[in-house]
Amino acid sequence: MNQERNCLDCGEPLHGRADKKFCNDLCRNNYNNQLNSSSYNLVRNINNILRRNRRVLEELNPTGKTKTTRKKLAAKGFDFDHITSIYQTKTGSTYMFCYEYGYLLLDGDEVLLVKREES
Numbered sequence: 131m132n133q134e135r136n137c138l139d140c141g142e143p144l145h146g147r148a149d150k151k152f153c154n155d156l157c158r159n160n161y162n163n164q165l166n167s168s169s170y171n172l173v174r175n176i177n178n179i180l181r182r183n184r185r186v187l188e189e190l191n192p193t194g195k196t197k198t199t200r201k202k203l204a205a206k207g208f209d210f211d212h213i214t215s216i217y218q219t220k221t222g223s224t225y226m227f228c229y230e231y232g233y234l235l236l237d238g239d240e241v242l243l244v245k246r247e248e249s
């Protein structure tokens with residue numbers, strides 16, 4: 131079977147050796163520069179923050195609904211600036227979510243942790 135492969139940079143079909151990934155050095159350099167570019171790093175850093183946030187919420191909320199404090203979240207490295215979605219209830223409460231784990235800021239230092247049930 132001769133499966134068609136495409137250049138990882140420009141997407142043009144490749145010819146020649148089976149382990150070839152780029153048309154030429156220009157495409158290879160372009161691709162590698164992009165991997166190291168600041169926008170790529172920005173995305174990667176934010177992904178890491180979101181993953182850590184989710185892990186912290188999961189760790190502090192093994193039952194699916196519990197209360198904790200901002201202090202405890204912060205101590206575990208939780209970053210309140212990064213979430214994946216917002217859910218507003220009819221009563222006006224705003225839940226912040228990192229993937230399926232969410233939180234609601236309560237009075238004082240308290241935080242309600244919830245988990246979205248997948249249907």
Ligand SMILES: [Zn+2]
Pocket residue numbers: 137138139140141142152153154157
């Ligand atoms: Zn190319």
